[in-house]
Amino acid sequence: MESYRQAVGVLPQPLRAQALAVDELVMARTEEVRLRVGMPPTLVLPEGEWPIPGAVPVDTGLLGQVVELASRWSLHTVLEQLRRGYLTVEGGHRLGLCGTAVMEGGTIHALRDLSGANLRVARQKKGIAGPTAAVLCGEGQLPNTLILAPPGAGKTTLLRDLIRCLSSGEVGRPVRVAVADERGELAALWHGRPSMDLGSCTDILDSCPKALAIPMLLRGMNPHVIAVDEITDREDIAAMEQAVGCGVALLATAHGSGPEDLKRRPIYWEMVRKRIFQVLVTIRVEEGRRVIQTDAMERFLC
Amino acid sequence: MLKVLGVLLVWSGCVLWGMRAAAVLYRRGKMLDDIGRGLELLERDLALSRDAMPELLKRASHRKTQQGKWLFLNCMAELEKGNSFADSWHAALDKSDLTRQDRDLLAGLSHVMGRFETDGQVQALSRLRVVLERHTEHIRRQAQSMGKVYSALGVTVGGFVSLMLV
Incomplete structure (x- = not known):
């Protein structure tokens, strides 16, 4: 509840007051x-989306x-994140944004005419x-x-708690975990x-691209485990390959609805083929409950 | 005796009025000068640290002189209420002792700060400081010439009214 607040x-205001007036259980x-332009703001619960009572439709000014x-009244501090379509706020909550991309030299320079926003509530679920x-x-x-799961299934939450378990010695002796927290969510x-x-x-190591963060952590922090959230680029894979060769264990997450996506996405298949990971953890949502499954990566090689 | 006392009171009242009018002009120049220095600090800090507005304003307000400090502190207090930077800056200017002309000059900053890349904001601050310096210099010159006029006017009017009463 505190995370939501x-x-x-x-x-x-007044949308904040209306959002805070909902039932505590909600x-x-x-x-x-x-938040979508022209539509009333909604809350996403496991069973679906519900409008915030009393809230008027969203306009671009509100976004x-x-x-x-x-x-924090400082766009210059979050421009890089904004170019990637999101920004992380205090508490690790992520604000995803949609609008018209302003392109420059083949890359996104800025977002204008915002059309929607998604505020994801970050929660720590210990245990x-x-x-x-x-x-x-x-x-x-x-x-x-x-860790492979679709968006919103709880990859980051699971990874965060795995890091805590390993680092605090809840399973075996405590190990040094170095976290490349590019999005600042972990x-x-x-x-x-x-x-x-x-x-x-x-x-x-916060706000640093994974491909740069992994070698930095390897050189400077002498970790037992390196944890990264959401692998998306080939550069990330190259950096992880280096780390594997240095005797450090890797903990990572990636978007995917199931093991079959490992073969569908060339970038994932490259990871499997190079045998970077030994174990695959998948999260499925069944009847509102999350089911976590652990398999040997070897199974998906053939 | 009472008549003498009355004349003295009237004369000193007029003298004080003249001196006060002169002091207001001097103080206006000093205030603008002070805000200019605060903006210079903000500009340099932003260029170097590229920090967020609340931190920049906090550091810019850590100064011994009063006016610049209160302008930044009031702006921060408004931001903490959840207002936009534009509204907060305007509210802070309204709370200050600045004249309408001075406030209008500084109000332009509300459309730039926190809304663009660091370099753009630094340039806007730099340009505003140049304009502000020119304006402050003008006020200072005005204070020097008009201050003397107001002081002399107070003494003369006081003397004239006293003579009339006698």
């Missing part, structure tokens, strides 16, 4: 707040105000990774593990202090 802090279960508040961590560390050392660093509990032996 903190997340809706980026909404301007607050506790809200996963996202959706501009949301971005201003989320960037959810316990059984998975026990399975992964069953043979003593953590194997290179890839630790939600705020003035150097993590807003999320990632355990006592965790080092966090």
Whole structure:
């Protein structure tokens, strides 16, 4: 509930007051707040989207105000994130944005005429990774593990708790975990202090592209495990390949609805083919419940 | 005796009025000068640290002189209420002792700060400082010439009214 209250802090008044006036049970279960131009703002719960009572339809001015508040009146500090279509706010909540992309030299220079925003409420769920961590560390050392799940299934939440379990020694002895937190969602660093509990032996490199962060962490922090969220680029894979060769275990997440996506996406297939990961953890949502499954990556090679 | 006292009171009242009018002009120049220095600090800090507005304003307000400090502090207080930067800057200007002309000069910043890339904001701050310096110099010159006029006017009017009463 506190996470929800903190997340809706980026909404301007009176929408913020309306979002805070909903039932506490709804607050506790809200996963996202959706703002679409011309439509009333909605709350995303596991069972579907519900309009915020009393809220008027969203206009572009309101979206501009949301971005201003989320960037703490400082667009210059979040321009790089905005170019990638999102920005992370205090507490690790992520504000995804849609609009018209302004292109320059083949890359996105800015977003104008905002048409929609998605405020994802970041929550720490301590203990959810316990059984998975026990399975992964069953043979003593953590194997290179890839967490694969569709957006919103809880990859980042699971990864965050796995890091905490490993770093705080909940399974075996504590290990040094270095986190390349490119989007600032895993630790939600705020003035150097993590807003999320990632355990006592965790080092966090925030806002740095994974491909640069991984070699930096390897050189400087002497980690046992390197954790990264959402692999998207070939550069990320190349950096992870280097880390594997250095005897460091990898923990990573990627978007995918199931193991079959490993073969569909060339970038994932490259990871499988190069045998970077030994274990695949998938998350499925069945009847509103999340089911976590662990498999050996070898199974998907043929 | 009472008549003498009355004449003295009237004369000193007029003198004080003249001196006060002169002091207002001097203070206006000093205030603008002070805000100009605060903006210079903001500009340099932004160019170097590229920090967020609340932190920049906080550091810019950590100064011993009063006016610049209160302008930035009031702006920060408005931001903390969840207002936009434009509204907060305007509200802070309205709370200050600046004249309408001075406020209009500084109001333009509300459309730039926090809305563009760092370089664009630094350039806007730099341009505003140049304009502000020119304006402050004009006010200072005006204070020098008009200040003397107001002081002399106070003494003369006081003397004239006193003579009339006697």
